[in-house]
Amino acid sequence: LCYLTGGLSIPDPRQREALIQLEASMQTGGQMVLTDAEQRLDALLFKMKREEMAMADFPPAMHFFKARSLIRTSPIFQLLQKMPKGGALHVHDFAMASVEWLVKNATYRPHCYMCVTDNQSIRFIFSSRWPKALPHCSPWTLLETLRAKMVNTTELDNSIMGNLTLFTDQDPETVYPSQDFIWGRFEQCFLALWGLVTYAPVFRDYYYQGLTEFYTDNVMYLELRVLLPEIYELDGSTHDTAWTLKTYRDVTRQFTAEHPDFYGTRFIFTIHRGVNSSVMTGAVEQAMKLQKDFPDIIAGFDMVGREDSGRPLWYFRDALSLPVERGVALPFFFHAGETDLEGTEVDQNMLDALLLNTSRIGHGFALVRHPVAKGLSRKRGVAMEVCPISNQVMKLVKDLRNHPAAALLAENHPLVISSDDPGMFGASGLSYDFYEAFVGFGGIKSNIGTIKQLAINSIRYSSFTPKQQEEVLALWQRKWDTFVSENAP
Amino acid sequence: LCYLTGGLSIPDPRQREALIQLEASMQTGGQMVLTDAEQRLDALLFKMKREEMAMADFPPAMHFFKARSLIRTSPIFQLLQKMPKGGALHVHDFAMASVEWLVKNATYRPHCYMCVTDNQSIRFIFSSRWPKALPHCSPWTLLETLRAKMVNTTELDNSIMGNLTLFTDQDPETVYPSQDFIWGRFEQCFLALWGLVTYAPVFRDYYYQGLTEFYTDNVMYLELRVLLPEIYELDGSTHDTAWTLKTYRDVTRQFTAEHPDFYGTRFIFTIHRGVNSSVMTGAVEQAMKLQKDFPDIIAGFDMVGREDSGRPLWYFRDALSLPVERGVALPFFFHAGETDLEGTEVDQNMLDALLLNTSRIGHGFALVRHPVAKGLSRKRGVAMEVCPISNQVMKLVKDLRNHPAAALLAENHPLVISSDDPGMFGASGLSYDFYEAFVGFGGIKSNIGTIKQLAINSIRYSSFTPKQQEEVLALWQRKWDTFVSENAP
Numbered sequence A, B: 001l002c003y004l005t006g007g008l009s010i011p012d013p014r015q016r017e018a019l020i021q022l023e024a025s026m027q028t029g030g031q032m033v034l035t036d037a038e039q040r041l042d043a044l045l046f047k048m049k050r051e052e053m054a055m056a057d058f059p060p061a062m063h064f065f066k067a068r069s070l071i072r073t074s075p076i077f078q079l080l081q082k083m084p085k086g087g088a089l090h091v092h093d094f095a096m097a098s099v100e101w102l103v104k105n106a107t108y109r110p111h112c113y114m115c116v117t118d119n120q121s122i123r124f125i126f127s128s129r130w131p132k133a134l135p136h137c138s139p140w141t142l143l144e145t146l147r148a149k150m151v152n153t154t155e156l157d158n159s160i161m162g163n164l165t166l167f168t169d170q171d172p173e174t175v176y177p178s179q180d181f182i183w184g185r186f187e188q189c190f191l192a193l194w195g196l197v198t199y200a201p202v203f204r205d206y207y208y209q210g211l212t213e214f215y216t217d218n219v220m221y222l223e224l225r226v227l228l229p230e231i232y233e234l235d236g237s238t239h240d241t242a243w244t245l246k247t248y249r250d251v252t253r254q255f256t257a258e259h260p261d262f263y264g265t266r267f268i269f270t271i272h273r274g275v276n277s278s279v280m281t282g283a284v285e286q287a288m289k290l291q292k293d294f295p296d297i298i299a300g301f302d303m304v305g306r307e308d309s310g311r312p313l314w315y316f317r318d319a320l321s322l323p324v325e326r327g328v329a330l331p332f333f334f335h336a337g338e339t340d341l342e343g344t345e346v347d348q349n350m351l352d353a354l355l356l357n358t359s360r361i362g363h364g365f366a367l368v369r370h371p372v373a374k375g376l377s378r379k380r381g382v383a384m385e386v387c388p389i390s391n392q393v394m395k396l397v398k399d400l401r402n403h404p405a406a407a408l409l410a411e412n413h414p415l416v417i418s419s420d421d422p423g424m425f426g427a428s429g430l431s432y433d434f435y436e437a438f439v440g441f442g443g444i445k446s447n448i449g450t451i452k453q454l455a456i457n458s459i460r461y462s463s464f465t466p467k468q469q470e471e472v473l474a475l476w477q478r479k480w481d482t483f484v485s486e487n488a489p
């Protein structure tokens, strides 16, 4: 850089070209050596991106709820769907699959009761007997009986669906006027689907459906953040955490047996950050036990729930120091920096996650405002799990061209792209978020090297051992080569 | 940093404190040594900021048009108004003063004619005779006659005002749905006020009014981007560029004579970027001549108009290389990076501005996505002129906590705060933009050192010689000390 910038006078076109190239080479994947076929596919992608940017309605500049139908018709998106994207490293258990499946499949099963809460949300329960009424709720209705009386159940089904997802056909700015408001709705959706997804048969099938959606979207591996709640049966009996994790393992084995090119799921045990210190201590102890009992599938520990209204990581430092004190290597994958509240206690979560030796950071939306945390994460290779659609829907950023990860991508900061809660956002798998990254904040200059590197990152920054990574990478590389040869012009 | 990050195990609270302090010291003004009184004022500001951030409606998260009335009642804003802010380095000639003054003063002068264009904008002319009709316009109306027929002229005046500014009481998201739309309206406002402000008597008084507004807002120095258009008299005769500049000089002298603590104005000659190469060559030649003829008040050269729809700087490289070729030191102050179009030709303007040896960069909104340009600007001390309200109104960013300058401020990147076109945005002077910077993207952690440094930056990065800078700085320091002693608790 130095020799290029000394003694400027009349700008030299060669110097300009060199600086532009230098900058391009600094971005994620900027130093990737491309094959001939990759270069041809890159030229096609470049042409498509220029055309897309010239359209009157540019999807990344719009709210995803309005942009989704445009994205679906985008030839870039269709290519990204086919692209082997590696792993999805930031996805939550009960928002991994589409709510349409929940409505069309789960709620059509026998013994499914629904009630309406005082604040117009809904609750479900499966029960062999008539269930006991919930406080602040209407009496239970058996959906089978209700639907039998109806000529057309579309309206009912749509209304149920609307209660299980944030996605809406109406103007999202009007429906969700503030961050507080949408987080409130987010939590209501979660409570609404709780009774469906914690019913043992649905629990299994929902997870299988989630795997199917990611697999169909050409994702070969998942790291799933899971609450591992009590799962119930029709007679009201419940299962413990070990059962739940075993069920995840069994369904994963079944799925990989049926889809040998799917590499499996590892689980990050999570707890809501709203708990107190002693509950947190218990959760960390449980995480260590789970890791001991299921070493092949437990990846580590994290907390969920809105950072802005929860306790900061530092508050739980004693509980979170337990593994080190006991000589146990429990990896952390903390959500941190999913906030606009710059400089507050919550805004220190990224630094604290790094001090607590986190393996990755969930979101890291506020990282660019924190040069020390940014420097540490780069130096230590702690990747940000960037979830663009989630950040837009939760109102951290409006125009995805302005997502702060634009700066991170321009500097090849360690990062992966993920989808957080696709079911909540009306998305599916990873491709929508890859689209927003590649076409939105990646700008014109992000290229096939960028998305290739992002896929590789998702393996390199996974919780696999180096040896496993090589294995997954080899499998991915074969898929990639096929993808390129089938789609390069 | 290194010794702090080696061998992590259980996080050490002292290490955490040290890293937080390190990060705080890296921000703009982070290493400023504060007096006791400054520390007391800082504590007060911190308390105020916490209170402001806890409010349901947090102004920097809102559109300025909705936030303005809240900001006016903010005790922080009231302090910032009193604070000596140094210079305003990015302000345009015909948007420097409030449109209310234009309506209440300029349009009430005799011989003021108005017409309505086919697309519902308005045009003005002062003329001793009945003026010739404009194409695509209604016949001229003499405002004096029109108003004389009215019982109440409030509605007419408000309607005129609405045509001269982007500010609106209605929902700005609805009124201005896109960047294209608002730039169209911006240009119409500009055409509407053109006939008013290029009338010699109004021209003088408008500039005087602008100086008054900035001076009242405790700004002591201006660098004004000026088009130096033909100025006309009542009889239709016109004045040349030299007359216009002389008039600026004379009014400035009058103003500084009346306000000895105002330090004056220097002028950046600008031309619209929509011109062709030969017109640009002529403009650069004119700029060199003006600088030779008025060396004490011409600071340099720049282009105006929307970057996205104009030609990139590189297109004009031959014209812009003329001064160096002729051995003339004509400083440049290029607008660059006022765009979301990442990776396009226009998005290279920042790098090209640096290659053309620009003294500062207007906006640099896209800088954080360009690590090479960012590195160069830091190394060479090329300051960004950050205009938060302008960027928000022109729809580059919605929530000002997310303005990319948050990252620049966190790293003490060379920058100054300015207001671009306060008259267009319903703002005045610099304080509203200082508020958005300090309370918005500065976050809780930006402190009195930050705003003090921003004021000092506005002198350090001005076009003054080092010797003049010392003089202005000494004057500013006296004002600052008074401000602190009068407001520290």
Ligand SMILES: [Zn+2]
Pocket: A090, A092, A335, A362, A420
């Ligand atoms: Zn998450």
Ligand SMILES: [Zn+2]
Pocket: B090, B092, B335, B362, B420
């Ligand atoms: Zn400007």
